[in-house]
Amino acid sequence: MAAMSDSRPVNPQVLSKQRFGRRFAIAMAVYTILVVTSQQILNTLSDSIWRYPVALLPVVPLLVVFWLFLVYLREMDELLRRIQFEAFGISLGATLIFTITWGFLEAADLLPNFPTIMVGPLMIFAWGIGSFITQRHYNAVCETD
Amino acid sequence: MRNRLRVLRAERNWSQAEVADRLGVSRQTVNAIETERYDPGIALAFRLAHLFECRIEDVFQPTDADLNGTDTRNL
Structure with missing residues (x-):
């Protein structure tokens, strides 16, 4: 070979x-x-x-x-794509739970209207956290050469 | 999955970055494989074996948990 x-x-x-x-x-x-x-x-x-x-x-x-x-x-590459996939999952789940929770409190007149323009930044923030968590899970960090 | 990537790399005096460049993958991926936090797909596993001029079994050795399908590290 x-x-x-x-x-x-x-x-x-x-x-x-x-x-x-x-x-x-x-x-x-x-x-x-x-x-x-x-x-x-x-x-x-x-x-x-x-x-x-x-x-x-x-x-x-x-x-x-x-x-x-x-x-x-x-x-x-395959691991980086996998990390992104899992980070998207975390981001989607966190955003869904946050907005639905807010929605219930909003329906009960306990919170004001949630600004829809903030959903995007919220997803991106959760995606960043998700990337960090997933990278640590796979130990996807660089050694110093 | 156990692997001998660190040993094979040390024998050639290659850094993780060097292995990553030769395989066309990120350094993070090489590190994750070497520390056994991530098992590569079959194509990348074959490329690793090809790079080190050995058989795939010389690089990767399945554990009992791998063979029994009870490895839950990634669940």
Whole structure:
């Protein structure tokens, strides 16, 4: 059985992570610009049909981020993808339990209306916690070489 | 699943990063396999054996729990 080449190849996982990081940063910069710009334009538009597309402008870079992440997910190796899968599960479960609990308390007039725009950040926060927990579970940390 | 990844790596004086680069996987994955927290899929297990020029059984040895289907580490 022949050994692989002695020369050390460029790791596709590292390249993929760097590529995602660059593209994500650009998309989020565009998102920030569009949030500010669309608010400024909305302040000048009253009772216009154009308020719909202008209000939705920041969603475009979010769709790009969504697509970028799917590409990144498919490029991950089997353990990293598994970690993400379990982190998504934790995020989904935590968000469901939190929002349903809030909903019951809201129905009993014990809490105010939950702002729906906060569901996304809540899911992302729970996903971060889930990633941390799952990485520790698999001991998926790097030794210092 | 027990494995001899640390020994095989030490014999060649390779770091985890070096093994990761040669396999095209992340360093985290190499570390998780080496510390026996994660059992790789069959394709990656074969690639590991190929990298170290040995048979898959020379890298991975199943425990009784693996053979009996009673390994609950990942449940």
